[in-house]
Amino acid sequence: MPFVYNAWYVIALPDEVIDRPLARTVLGMPLVSFRQTDGAAAVLLDLCPHRFAALSDGSVAGGRLQCPYHGLQFDGGGRCVHNPHGNGARPSTLDVRSFPVVERDDLIWIWAGDAGDADPADIPDFRCRVDPDLGHVGGYFHLGCNDRLLLDNLMDLGHVQYVHSSKMQSDGFARHRRDVVRERRDIHAFITYPSAAPNALTRRMLPDAPELVDGWSDVRWFPVSATLNYVAYAPAGSAKESSRGASGTHILTPESEGATHYFFGSSRNFAIDDPAIDQVLREWQIQALTREDKRVVEQVEARSAYARAHEFTPAMLSCDEAAVRVSREIDRLERVERERASTSHVAPISTTADRSTGLRG
Missing domain, CATH: 3.90.380.10 (Naphthalene 1,2-dioxygenase Alpha Subunit; Chain A, domain 1)
Known part of the structure; x- marks a missing residue:
């Protein structure tokens, strides 16, 4: 999908993320939010690496997110911290993608792109x-x-x-x-x-x-x-x-x-x-x-x-005028991401499809 991924997006209001997982799709990605033991919000890909179950259908206990299907548990960084099966092995293949999170101004922000590029200073001032x-x-x-x-x-x-x-x-x-x-x-x-x-x-x-x-x-x-x-x-x-x-x-x-x-x-x-x-x-x-x-x-x-x-x-x-200038700037940011992905030989997150529903000029 043609989106700007290397940016901060609001996934939820703080009072939406309380004592149970919150499922929300962002930029076509199924995500799940939950609270850790210290109260900090965590956001993971809403997809268990075992059978691809929806982690958001699970529960939160002790700041860990438990898969509803076979009980695997994940911490806020996406690491599998409990495997109740066999010898309890937790190889990296059981880890889930996590997203940088900043809770600020009564909003929960996530960085949807490369975690290494996430800079909280880029979050708008609200x-x-x-x-x-x-x-x-x-x-x-x-x-x-x-x-x-x-x-x-x-x-x-x-x-x-x-x-x-x-x-x-x-x-x-x-x-x-x-x-x-x-x-x-x-x-x-x-x-x-x-x-x-x-x-x-x-x-x-x-x-x-x-x-x-x-x-x-x-x-x-x-x-x-x-x-x-x-x-x-x-x-x-x-x-x-x-x-x-x-x-x-x-x-x-x-x-x-x-x-x-x-x-x-x-x-x-x-x-x-x-x-x-x-x-x-x-x-x-x-x-x-x-x-x-x-x-x-x-x-x-x-x-x-x-x-x-x-x-x-x-x-x-x-x-x-203002809407067109904003639309052109978003188009430019999408092109920058595609070109960056192309020169780094990494498959782009977004496609080259034209999001032609916005104003152009």
Whole structure:
């Protein structure tokens, strides 16, 4: 499958990995997560080397993962530490592939490629998710579409004017300004809505909002499939630094070419201890992400095969600049992996198939 493997991906939220194994497919690989005796998360290939049973159907005892079929036990590094059969021999052929794991910012990250290349310094900064001075809501859901379609969606927050019109439509859209910049490996897209009436969601969260506000919808892409946005408002003419708003984490982990794990969160700088605002934001996340965005991108996915069969290419609009730049960068990273595998005489993890569901240009 054509993925960037040498990258960090979120496999789970910490409270999903508790007292039993968690099965989750990432980049086409069946994986299993569990807790060791010290509480640290471990991730192994979800495949027992004996009969290829699903280790995730087993149990965790004493920080070891036990296969449900014949009782082999594995530690967090994938080593077979107990063989209840014969003389108990544990040759290396009984070991399971393990993955580098970092638990940070209320997320469990894994490095999907060559373990020797894993550098925790490359993990995106999502400290806003655990900032005690902010209010937080978030969760996880699954979508039946390619992750690149979701990135296209997230890199153009102007879509809220239409997809999320009941809550986010702004009369300032006709005057909005856009900018796209690159900072080292990251790509940023900015939208400013000047002198607009507060939209319905803003009015619900900020009942004291003035008649006219300036609004911002910023989004930053981190390689390979994570974004951080900031949606905020302030009285018209005020500095952005004085705005009230929320940092949204939108982290996409490909399950396969046609399915994606979506980890999301909202961290706000107002009413941080107000459970009523928590509920407003939870309702908004359900509506916007699991209904409205989900329907759009899954409908696009459903038509992608027809578009490819007839050699259609997407028509580009000016609002696509950020999404196209992200798509080109991911294409480049995929090529780098293939070329690296070719020159090192190692079979590539990914294929040369074209993931043409994302925007091109």
